[in-house]
Amino acid sequence: MSHVLIVDDERDLAELIDFNLRGAGFSTRLAFTGEAALEAAREQSPDVVLLDLMLPDLSGIEVCRHLRANSQLRDVLIVMLTAKSEEADRIRGFEVGADDYVVKPFSVRELVLRLKAILRRSSAPKDSLPPLALGPLRLDVTAHRFYVEGQETSLTALEFRLMEHLMARLGRVQTREQLLEEVWGLSSALETRTIDTHVMRLRDKLGSARALLETVRGVGYRIVDPAAG
Amino acid sequence: MSHVLIVDDERDLAELIDFNLRGAGFSTRLAFTGEAALEAAREQSPDVVLLDLMLPDLSGIEVCRHLRANSQLRDVLIVMLTAKSEEADRIRGFEVGADDYVVKPFSVRELVLRLKAILRRSSAPKDSLPPLALGPLRLDVTAHRFYVEGQETSLTALEFRLMEHLMARLGRVQTREQLLEEVWGLSSALETRTIDTHVMRLRDKLGSARALLETVRGVGYRIVDPAAG
DNA sequence: CCCTTCCGTTACCCATTTGTCACGCAAGGG
DNA sequence: CCCTTGCGTGACAAATGGGTAACGGAAGGG
Incomplete structure (x- = not known):
């Protein structure tokens, strides 16, 4: 904040x-x-x-x-x-x-x-932002909608923030600490394992695209670019 | 003079x-x-x-x-x-x-x-704004009238502003805070729950078209485009 | 001045969301 | 091959958010 x-x-x-x-x-x-x-x-x-x-x-x-x-x-x-x-x-x-x-x-x-x-x-001087698109994924911040392979998929508010954060940092690993701070907010003193649960829930909703959300063992999570090899 | x-x-x-x-x-x-x-x-x-x-x-x-x-x-x-x-x-x-x-x-x-x-x-003759039309809804800013399925529906001044604001931002989620600021005005320090009440009243008046005014849980409200199936 | 309408607030209830835990598998080093 | 550590997963309780009804006060019209 x-x-x-x-x-x-x-x-x-x-x-x-x-x-x-x-x-x-x-x-x-x-x-x-x-x-x-x-x-x-x-x-x-x-x-x-x-x-x-x-x-x-x-x-x-x-x-x-x-x-x-x-x-x-x-x-x-x-x-x-x-x-x-x-x-x-x-x-x-x-x-x-x-x-x-x-x-x-x-x-x-x-x-x-x-x-x-x-x-x-x-x-946010702009009233609307262009949607984040990435392979089969599309996240429209303005409308607050999320699509997997063109199919709208409902995310909770928290899942949406998490997904937005990861997609906006394509390819970069985000540690649990970073995610807690930036998605959950500074004041939250949560178990870092909580993140795992939410990542799992996200993967469920990603369906066939679940491979795009990678675990980096001992570090954190990242979204990979499907176009890059 | x-x-x-x-x-x-x-x-x-x-x-x-x-x-x-x-x-x-x-x-x-x-x-x-x-x-x-x-x-x-x-x-x-x-x-x-x-x-x-x-x-x-x-x-x-x-x-x-x-x-x-x-x-x-x-x-x-x-x-x-x-x-x-x-x-x-x-x-x-x-x-x-x-x-x-x-x-x-x-x-x-x-x-x-x-x-x-x-x-x-x-x-000189007053220049009029074209009415906002959207599926079964039509909102005529100039005449200050509102129609659902061709049927005129009376809205209070506040409901009208709220509806106008939402319709003018078709598909875009508006947070409660945005609505408070832009529909109610900054000087009003209201409970955010007040908005819920007015949305409910608006939905009542929308009748069969009530589904067009969607809740985005944890975020705000938006009007959906009936054409975008 | 009275009556009606409009509006903000509150309380209650339900569904969903969210945080936590425990269990067990998987990965990786030695 | 075994041990350690990290992670995926399912279950569960608690917290949250939002719909709704009801209330009271304020404003406006007659």
Whole structure:
């Protein structure tokens, strides 16, 4: 999941946000001043900066400018937190390049939704992707459909993600650890044997194409290219 | 001359616009909140609503929807004022039926020109969108009517938007989060289960065609193409 | 002001999905 | 040929997701 830098001098609020974002699967980092925020951002580039407009040292706008001026951090997403009375500053916030704003007081649920929405927008600018095709297999991410030899085959959501991940990495072995992290998500502390079970279930559904999903003993799994020898 | 309702919570800006529009011969009325805007519009139907996207209570998009949902006010012209130059917001603005948009900061001169242009355009016959047709379903955006097997079926405003959104994305799965963001609007922090309820209500109204609205477990919903057997 | 419609939320129930375990086979090294 | 280790497989319990009905509040129309 994504990494969020939370910048707010009200510690209680910052920690409340922190707690909830972690609960929603984000990794987080806190900063209580503008300087600390910039330092933290330089240390570990966040995906999103949640930025209070009013800070003791630099204003949120200043922080915003500094971020945008840094070539490393230029493309970070910035969400401004503003109190109602600071409306006029909002416009300036957008002028210096905030990507979204949330007005205090806000519900945490709304904040989480906004964050997800903005991440989704930035990561998937395209509404539809071309399907992944590979020999007898075709996986259409946009429609969320999967075909074996032209026959639609129903996969569960998890199986679909697993298949997508493997097909997108054609020929490359994926270790169980990699799969756990990238298909299941960071927070999952599962038995690695669980993966075996899901691979088996996938193979069942692959039918005649089951040979394309290979085991690499002691390492992991991979999809092989049927065209390559 | 035409009557313009100016909706912006930044009073200074609203009054600046007001002053200039009066100078250009428009009659005007001000509203500083979404609620006030709706009330004012109900009281005295304006020819144009100049609508800030960001308001303290309802978002501009919400206001837009309310206006479009009201039979008296459905045909009012709406010009969105937005600080975001982002394509996504423009598109959403247009989706809910804004007739034009102006990006802040704008020159007052430009604003007046745009207003005049749009009033001129609207007096000409309204260009209509072709209805979305799909097997037994037909959704006429322009007339705001919906037919199942040729039979008109009444949908609520929300159901209509949901159906329109899904039909316009034929075959593509829409996640609950996407739907929340794009049909309901970002400002609404709803339970995702709310969507289920509305999908159910929609299915009821679809009657024999209910199978066209598919659930993709763990992902979202999609409309299937009856032609793609 | 009352009545109707619309909408968001909740609770319940069922089917499916998913994680875990135990067993035994297979692979590969010595 | 034997032993160790890794993996395939089937069974099972728990968790999850979604359909549905019902409720209450809000908004709109008369």
